[in-house]
Each structure stands twice: as C-alpha cells, then as structure tokens.
C-alpha cells in the first residue's frame with residue numbers, strides 16, 4: 001500500500017468509533033485513530049512507536065514474552081485473529097479484546113506473499129477487572145485470561161454456554177458476565193439451583209402454575225422461564241437433575257415452548273441458556289446418568305472454570321477484592337481493613353478445596369477477628385479460629401461398624417453441623433461444597 005493509501009485509510013479510521021491502529025509487520029504503528037489515542041494513549045501521538053511498547057510497556061513483541069500475538073498469527077495465517085491481552089491504559093491495566101485483520105494484498109506485500117499491513121481494533125472487556133474491584137470477576141493469571149477469552153467470545157452470541165468447574169470457582173459470576181456481555185444485558189438474569197428440585201417443584205418453579213392447578217394454588221404464578229423472558233436463564237448444578245426433570249428440560253429446549261402446571265396453552269420461551277456443573281457430565285452420559293441428547297443441547301460452548309490452584313498468582317488480587325466487598329457489605333467503608341504482608345503470605349501458602357468461596361470465608365472471618373484495621377497471619381490461623389465444638393458435643397467423628405453410605409452421610413452432617421456452632425456458610429466451605437448444596441443435603445436427611 002502506498003503512503004497515500006495509508007493516509008486515506010487513516011482518515012477513514014479516524015471516523016470509526018472503535019479504537020483502531022494500522023500496523024506494519026514489524027509491529028510499528030503507522031496511524032492511530034482518535035478513539036485509540038484517547039482510550040489507550042492518553043491522547044499522545046503514538047505514530048512510529050511499536051505496539052508492544054504502548055500496550056505492554058515492554059521492549060520486545062508479546063509473542064516473545066510468552067503471550068499470543070494476534071499480529072504475528074495474522075501475518076502467518078493471512079486471516080483475522082483475536083486475542084485477549086492485558087493492556088496499559090490511562091486508567092491502569094485492563095483486559096482488552098484485540099482483533100487483527102490483514103489488509104487486502106496489494107503491491108506492498110512481503111516476499112512470503114503475506115499481507116504487510118494490518119488493522120488492529122480493541123475492545124475493553126467490561127465484565128472483568130485486572131485490578132481490585134468491588135464487583136464482578138477479577139483476575140489476571142493466564143488461566144483466568146483463557147476463561148475470560150471464552151466468555152468474551154461466547155457472550156455476544158446466543159450460544160448455549162456450559163460452565164464446568166469445581167465448587168466456588170465463580171460459575172455464577174461467570175454466568176452473569178456472559179449475560180452482561182450479551183445483547184440481553186438489559187433483560188433479566190434468572191438463576192435456578194437445580195439441586196434438590198423434586199419433579200413437581202421443578203415444573204412449578206420453572207413453568208409456573210395456573211390458579212387451582214393443585215391444592216394451595218390460589219392464584220396464577222409465573223415461573224422462572226417466564227421471569228427470564230428477554231434475558232438469561234442460569235441453570236446451576238444441572239448435573240443434579242434426575243431423569244424425569246432432564247426430560248422436561250429437554251422438551252423445553254427442543255420446542256422452545258412450555259406450559260404452566262394446570263394450563264392448556266403452550267407459551268413461547270425467550271431466554272438464553274447458561275448452565276453450570278461441578279460434575280463430569282460426559283462421564284455421567286457414559287454411565288447413563290445424564291441424557292445424551294440433553295448433554296448435546298446444553299454443551300454447545302463449554303467453558304472451563306479454573307480452580308484456584310490453577311491461578312494461585314491471582315490470590316493477592318482476589319483477596320484484596322473480596323476484602324473490599326466484605327468491608328462494603330459490613331461497614332460501607334471500602335479500605336477499612338487491609339491485609340498485612342504476612343497475612344498475604346499465609347493466604348498464598350495454603351490450599352483451597354472450596355476455591356474462591358473458601359478464600360472469601362477465610363478473609364471474612366479474619367475481619368471479625370481483627371481488633372484493628374490490619375489483618376495479621378494469626379487472624380487466618382484455622383487452628384485458633386475454627387469454632388470450638390459446642391459443650392457436650394463429640395470433637396471426633398466416630399463410627400463403630402460399617403453402615404450404609406447414606407446413613408454415614410447423614411450422621412456425619414449432623415456431627416459437622418453440631419461442631420460448626422451453626423455457621424453454615426463456613427461449614428459448607430470446610431466441606432468443599434456450596435452453601436446451597438449443604439442446604440439441600442440437610443433438607444434431604
């Protein structure tokens with residue numbers, strides 16, 4: 001492309017709302033539009049600088065610093081490429097969705113025959129933060145970025161998303177991020193916990209009921225499918241659905257219609273489905289515990305939610321964010337408590353079977369134990385902070401002879417509940433399950 005061609009293209013890009021730059025294949029910025037200069041360069045002129053100097057403040061290309069470089073990939077493939085990067089911006093570091101497109105091959109193509117010029121456009125990812133934040137997903141580790149990249153790709157489409165991850169990894173927050181990044185963001189987000197819903201409860205909760213449908217149905221009640229109209233329906237713990245409920249859900253997804261309990265009319269459903277499970281659904285399908293046809297319906301776009309063990313480097317950022325959220329909820333004073341260096345080391349050194357929820361519980365308990373505003377390692381020491389057993393309770397769980405597994409679970413839960421002095425959210429974290437799962441197990445006994 002001639003200099004005149006580049007000038008024409010730059011003039012065109014100036015009018016484009018999305019921050020965009022023109023690059024050559026040596027990472028040099030040939031032009032940057034006003035949106036880019038404003039959002040990414042503090043209104044400075046960046047012409048002639050290398051993209052990685054501006055975005056990453058490093059002196060070598062991203063692909064030589066362990067990151068995927070969409071420019072390199074586009075140069076090699078000749079096709080548009082996207083990547084999620086952490087960019088320096090006037091507002092600090094932000095997650096940015098970068099898309100690089102090759103310009104049509106012209107007289108200026110390189111010897112290898114690949115295009116030499118590229119247009120790169122950026123979109124700041126609003127549903128996640130790389131800095132402490134009082135709401136939403138936070139993280140910056142490679143495992144978090146890989147998850148965020150999947151969310152960012154899936155969100156704008158209508159695709160059905162399946163979040164796969166251990167308890168406490170942030171599946172509900174991720175589901176909200178999918179919703180908020182979608183064209184349905186202004187519509188409702190309705191979460192349904194599938195665990196512990198009996199067949200009749202499942203139907204009446206999801207589809208609602210007509211007046212007089214059953215004893216106690218004194219008025220018409222809209223179901224959650226109706227409440228989610230125009231928005232997103234989040235089915236949490238979908239792997240817990242028994243076969244009869246699976247069949248009902250499949251019918252809803254296949255037909256796109258539902259009928260209130262006691263109703264005759266088929267009503268059109270209008271929601272985007274996001275579901276989540278901590279179970280290995282594929283293995284459940286092989287074992288015959290989850291319907292294959294339903295599995296294919298819900299598994300259009302799976303997203304792996306990393307365990308905290310896969311993103312340990314995010315612990316300080318997560319701890320700071322959770323502390324700010326706890327302070328905001330308790331006293332409204334964000335920044336009231338702070339973590340000492342020793343406390344941070346303690347948090348980074350331990351394991352978290354309950355993932356981020358367990359980290360949150362630990363930090364929350366420390367805020368209650370700290371007399372001052374600084375959280376010290378001893379406030380995080382479980383041997384001194386775990387609630388003592390109520391007087392008269394057994395401190396050890398003992399079984400004299402083999403018993404049925406369901407009986408064992410029931411007795412163990414009773415013992416754990418007594419020993420927890422009634423703090424159920426803490427108990428759930430210790431058991432490595434969600435508070436909702438704990439409630440379900442307790443209800444089941």
Ligand SMILES: Nc1ncnc2c1ncn2[C@@H]1O[C@H](COP(=O)(O)OP(=O)(O)OP(=O)(O)O)[C@@H](O)[C@H]1O
Nearest residue numbers: 136137138167168169170171172173356357433434
């Ligand atoms: N990336 C994150 N940034 C900030 N907070 C997070 C993040 N992920 C999870 N959390 C917090 O951790 C806790 C657990 O998250 P969430 O309830 O979304 O997990 P979950 O995977 O749905 O758990 P379960 O499967 O047990 O229901 C919540 O308090 C949530 O706000």
